[in-house]
Amino acid sequence: MIPLSGDLTKAKGVKSESVDSIDVTKGTSTLKRGFAHMLKNGVVMDVTTVEQAQIAEEAGAVSVMVLDKLPSDVRKAGGVARTASIRIIQDIMDSVTIPVMAKCRIGHVYEAKVLAEANVDMVDESEVLTPADENHHIWKWDFTTPFVNGARSLAEALRRIEEGAAMIRTKGEPGTGNVAEAVLHIKKVNDELRTIKSIYDSGDKQGLVSIAREFKVSFDLVEETAKIGRLPVVNFAAGGIATPADAAYLMSLGCDGIFVGSGIFKAEDAMERARATVLATTFWEDADAVKEAQKMINEKQSILGLDVKNLELRMQDRGGSA
């Protein structure tokens, strides 16, 4: 079974109909969160073309994420980054059997509606694109399609879950090929989970009330999360993952799976690297298997990467205070 903390059963996205006089319900939290559970221990790969999506599928990706530009190109191009072309998304959906996700801008309800109508399997309300509303994220309970959101802390993660996110990923710092920020974010979330769990275990309700006020989320969601000691939805690592060893490291920190953005298709050995990243994610507990995966790639062909300290654009800050 899956935890349903913070579930909103009467959400608009929950649709009921009757098939042969049997009640059929769509868009429930079990279905949305359950979808994310099926991706666990897998790698979701950023792609921009049908060809890349097919390479990803063949390499063993559990899903592909469609963008107009890979995050490192978004950085270079500047300007406004928007959702990908619907035609490309549809072409990709017609050519791979694995689930297809696509990104929309933070707060951009209509980009999300367009993606949901195009029938993508999950929408990523993403800081990689230029935010449309800095103060409000999308109210995701209105959708039958599930959403994934980025978070740098437990407070951000719970705020997104309260808005209806069915899956969380670390923000990291996208398009940098630098895993440091993703590591920081997952460790912070884990530390904070341990803290609220210990407050729960000590029976200190007032302590949990203080946390709820600090996090700007409901007491119930804090209490239920504290009780189970983990996020009530699947939590993936994302942002800056470039090598098989990066993926294995993040799995070892307790992530449920991996998103790889520019790390694969901006490298010169994309096919091998995609495969190697999947192998390292699956067999992360076996250091020898990770070594074998790491051997499949050539460091000289990795994305060059950026120092995250001196970036002009910190994508992770987008939508963070809301």
Place this chain on the structure above:
Amino acid sequence: MSELDIGILALQGDVAENFMSTMMAMNELGIDGSVSQVKTPDQISAVDGLIVPGGESTMMGQLSMVNGAMNALKEKIESGMPVLGICAGMILLAKNSKDRVVGSTKQPLLDVLDVEIERNSFGRQKDSFEAEVSLDAMDIPSFQGVFIRAPSVVKTGSGVETLGKFNEKIIAVKQGNILATSFHPELTRDVSVHKQFVKMVKESKS
């Protein structure tokens, strides 16, 4: 040593949920058994029964080719080990599979269950649904079926028994030691399906 050891194929997917459901099923049946996560041929050879969980069948098939798990699984199932395939697991056990939109693919399959599968048979994620299904042949008159990008069985061989249908589509089958469902019993609190499987494993040992 415990009475029974049931493995969950842990390459990818909702392994932990099946782990919990199997533990609960053993508990309710009063069976002193253990559940383990298995990835390698050695681990597979040590278990009395195996669950292939929900997840992505393409990925699981490819990964089980890499470390020899595919052959180990096939051999063990053909020699009579009970196996429960759920959603992706059902696809992986099948002889043939086609995607509703993409058509035939070269995805590796175990080819032990004599059925043809239609992948994503009910549509994409937005059309994933919950509905009550009846599995009378399994003595489960009512079960909350959670269908996530679910497959269905479009053709069955002579040795295959249909256990349940939804909207004219076959969603649960049994062929000797092989049990398969297109919905996810591990995502509900009801462990009836897992209990039936645990019983199958127990009977195969006695």
